[in-house]
Amino acid sequence: MSLRINDIAPDFTAETTQGTIHFHEWIGDNWAVLFSHPKDFTPVCTTELGAVAALESQFAQRGAKVIGLSCDPVKDHSKWAEDIKEVGGHAVNYPIIGDHDLNVAKLYDMLPADEGDSCEGRTPANNAPVRTVFVVGPDKRIKLTLAYPMTTGRNFDEIIRVLDSIQLTAKHKVATPANWQQGGDVIITGAVSNEEADKIFPGYKTVKPYLRTTTQPK
Template sequence: MRLGSIVADFTAESTQGPISFYNWIGDSWCLFFSHPADFTPVCTTELGKLAVLSDEFKKRNVKLLGLSCDKIESHLNWIEDIKSYCHDIKGEFPYPIIGDSKRELAVKLNMISEEDKDNLDYAMTIRSLYIIGPDKRIKLMMIYPTSTGRNTQEILRCIDSLQLVHKLKTVATPANWVPGEKVMILPSVKDEDLDELFPNGHDKCAMPSKVNYLRTTTDY
């Protein structure tokens, strides 16, 4: 799996019934992630936090899809624990979790660690996360060890960045950027085109090198 590579279509059983990936994702974005195992503490916090934020992902046209090597029945029983632990989850659990007990998708999608790659009958999935665009290509990857829970706000921040850049194609987001802050204008944009592209304003930062590459705008 590499940035820009296409995620091949697949079918799988999930807690919300059979999934045919391309039909399921449609024209949406997708946050596709794995967790090591059901009924484990860190995974309970992660899947719970994602469920609590499901409306935020929906606003961004992002569908959530989980996966581990546990069976569907285990997922369904565990979901009740997640809902009990995270009191802000209202109604039905908001996204499907794939049961990959044969580890076919986990291997195909590189969700197995190096130390377990030859022990596929017993290997747990690591915390792999792929943000997939409507074109079915991987836009961003986060790979965490089993011991480290992911930051859900960072996931949302990355989605905001990806979708902004997808829309404008002339900017990039700097370190620690959040929506509303300045973005960087790409060096490929000519100075003479700045007023047309960013009519509400842009700034230049003079550098000792005299190279004109630091230009910013909040016009997006």
């Protein structure tokens, strides 16, 4: 069954470059970003892991932990991390899951259940769907899923933008419009009456009866 937004993120135990983790326990009270890769030593993925290494402190500022996954053994990840640092200029200080048995890839519906139980003999093309991003909240529910083709590098600035939106809208009765950036105007949700909006968002603007905007809440 495919995973949808607001589903509980499947829990699992796996070996990583930082030891064994139990996913839900590892998340704790944080947000989490799980991003997957079809195979080690692939060019686009090398740049992506490096990009996340450069942005890890920005994720941390938002209370978010990052974790990678690749369909190869952990011992290969450690060697790959040297290339990632050389190419991207930042050390990989976050864990990378060794999904050599394809367990997590199948659990998260990135590969069919009948796809076998070993990474041996598989090419990046065999694992092409294993290029997904999952943002998971402290409640262990999936807040975002994104799937990318192998030839298109992921935009992790966009993941940070989405995190900002999700965290803001979880605290306030607002939504964020297209191309919203931190500090921009937001939309008052339909659950807020005009009378309530007058109190909560004084000076709000009515663009259409169903579209009311206001400055971003603090």
